[in-house]
Amino acid sequence: MDPYAPADFLLSVESLTVSFDGFKAVNDLSFYVDENEIRVIIGPNGAGKTTVLDLICGRTRPTEGSIRFRGQELTGMREHEIVHAGIGRKFQNPSIYEDLTVFENLELSFPRGRNVFGALFFRRDAEVRDRVEEIAEMIFLKDHLNTEAAILSHGQKQWLEIGMLLIQSPKLLMLDEPVAGMSIAERRKTAELLNTIIRNQSVIVIEHDMKFVEDIAHRVTVLHQGRVLSEGSMERVKNDPKVVEVYLGH
């Protein structure tokens, strides 16, 4: 890693620490994500995986350390500013607007008219329609545009939320357990989807399903008690005795 200066990475997380009443959920953590890379973060429960995503997207404030994204320091920025900088976040449980249709869900995520008056005078023009349809096709929901999101299957909800990120064309997508609750077929389609979208984007994924991880990961970071336990290709990580001991062994 050393030959690269930190500025060459899309995302550089350095010496990141967050402490909740003395408990360090993330402890002096550093890792780097390249352009167009799919990075998977794995680790036992309580390793701090979700907290890392929370820190990057601004939901939680770090106690110490720095998060640089395309040369811009993210710590201290507000959540919507981080979104504008080009980071999209998917939550662990599908977080969509159940009372609205698939079309409206995607439309609300379309990156235009994001202030009060922009939203009041927003018009649903051809550009919006085309883009919504394009994304809906990508996430396998083209035939469900007018369906109320509440009645989608669990897997479809997961895809919809991924679509709501894609429509913003972020440079970095962060997905928290995107295939949880999906059938085998849905998992395969999701892996395909992720492999398609990284032509332009980097992705950080938290996942427990090892088969899925092998399908998509370029590199894997293993967290344990808020620190990096091991990092590298899936092959290397799988055979790391430390990893086997704390995570894969049982």
Add this chain to the structure above:
Amino acid sequence: MTSETFLFKQREWVALAILAALILLVLPATVDIFRLNLVGKYLTYAFVALGLVLCWGLGGILSLGQGIFFGLGGYCMAMFLKLEASTPEATKIQSTPGIPDFMDWNQVTELPFWWQPFHSFGFTLIAIVAVPTAFAYVIGAAMFKRRVGGVYFAIITQAVAAILTILIIGQQGYTGGVNGITDLRTLLGWDIRTDDAKFVLYFVNAVLLIGCLVLAQFVRVSKFGRLLVAMRDREDRVRFSGYDVSNFKIFVFCLAAAFSAVGGAMFTLQVGFMSPSFVGIVPSIEMVIFCAVGGRLSLFGAVYGALLVNFAKTSFSESFPELWLFAMGGLFIAVVMAFPFGLAGVIREHVEPALLKFTRSVALLRPGAAAAPSSSK
């Protein structure tokens, strides 16, 4: 699925036509001026209920302090009218002529500086909307930027309503105290106490109400309206879709305040006084009940809710004055438990389908007739 019609969908145009016909034609033509003036008073509460539909029904922001803004709007109007009624000639028996009577009674000898601008009608009209909106902005910014929401926000609005009432009552010499500002006579020389004036004011009020309803509908059908619903259900998702959620909440809260203020000003004009009893906790909660009974997601429901509950209040409290508060509480509980979407929900789910079935069966009985209207939306 959704037809692209301007601002209102077809069934909403029908609802608008019915409402306009009712309050602009049917009521003025059928009830006497005393009752019409009462209806006008009820309709001023409908402004508040409209704001609550946007703020609470769609946005999920429950304010139990809308009386603050209703009262501030009403007081701005009352201050102007009071100054006009307090000419040196009309008040020459006072120890300080030319100031409102209650100031004189409280040994105030000079008109306070913040009363001075209310000599101007133009300033007053601006202040009626600007003062409550600015106040809502301050409360909204203080709360929403700190992410105070839900029940905490409701409690704080209630506390502010209580504080404002205490302040108004305590500063008797400047505000008229518990009696409020009374004995209002003319508006730019036009006597507002006559039946003719009440008739005209009723129409001004009704037209303003329909104007506010159309404006609220514009907000509701815009992307802003869908964002309100999205924020109510998934605030984090909206934030992480790149929206500054607090700005949207502040805006809708200010808009609801502005609506309430217009209602308050029209109340003062039609009823002829303004007092702290329209500012405090109880009237603020009543306003939420109007909105809940009408249906908190329906702008039309808000208007009917305000009319019906107030009508019931007047008739009921004439016969059983001490029971009214219990009846009101019971009504609120019943609506929340049994009809969470109020009258509008009942009509949409039961009355409309029944009507449609009826018109279809009538059409079937007459084979030569045109096909029954096929769309219910």
